[in-house]
Amino acid sequence: MSVFALRVLVIVGLGAAALLGCGDPPASKYPSQAIYNEDTTLDAGDLFEVRVFRHEDMSGTFSASQEGTISFPYIGQVTVVGKTPAQIEEDIRGRLADGYLVNPSIAVYVKEYRSKKVSVLGEVRKPSAILFTPGMTVVEAVSQAGGFTAGARENAVQVTRTVDGKSETFTVPVQAVAENKAPVFYMRPGDSVFVPRRRF
Helix, strand or coil: HHHHHHHHHHHHHHHHHHHCCCCCCCCCCCCCCCCCCCCCEEECCEEEEEECCCCCCCEEEECCCCCCCEEEEEEEEEEEEEECCCHHHHHHHHHHHHHCCCCCCCCEEEEEEEEEEEEEEEEEEEEEEECCCCCCCCHHHHHHCCCCCCCCCCHHHHHHHHEEEEEEEEEEEEHHHHHCCCCEEECCCCCCEECCCCCC
């Protein structure tokens, strides 16, 4: 083989390697996920609705105060921070049944976990910390941050999560997820999403 031909092969090989380097990284083999339903306890600022069946005057929307309480009709201060909706229901039901209502029917629905947020940074139009909502997917998180910029690598998004003090980063092909070509990736409170810039 001539020196010229050898040089051509080297140049072609380097070019191919460069092209391969510009491709998206493989998606992480993240486990199939259920909708996040762990730690449903409320914290200060969380918004929730309390419904008292057949007593609309007592029903309403409440926000947990910094002291961890709400003021509820007839029974006064109710501690809600650190409690699940079911525990709040039980507390209000028991106190209303103690001299106010007969067999009260109570339901508590969380409207916004304002204390639980997800950060979305990098190549999105509105980098920010957004409110976590039950069932939020990575596609929804990016959408709430304004969507991708023109320079975003849509299929190389990094999601960093801390569980039990250990940090783990997943590579998520968000565009493929949006097109139903990859498994859905559900968010968890505290997750950090980073959208890298495309290599031109």
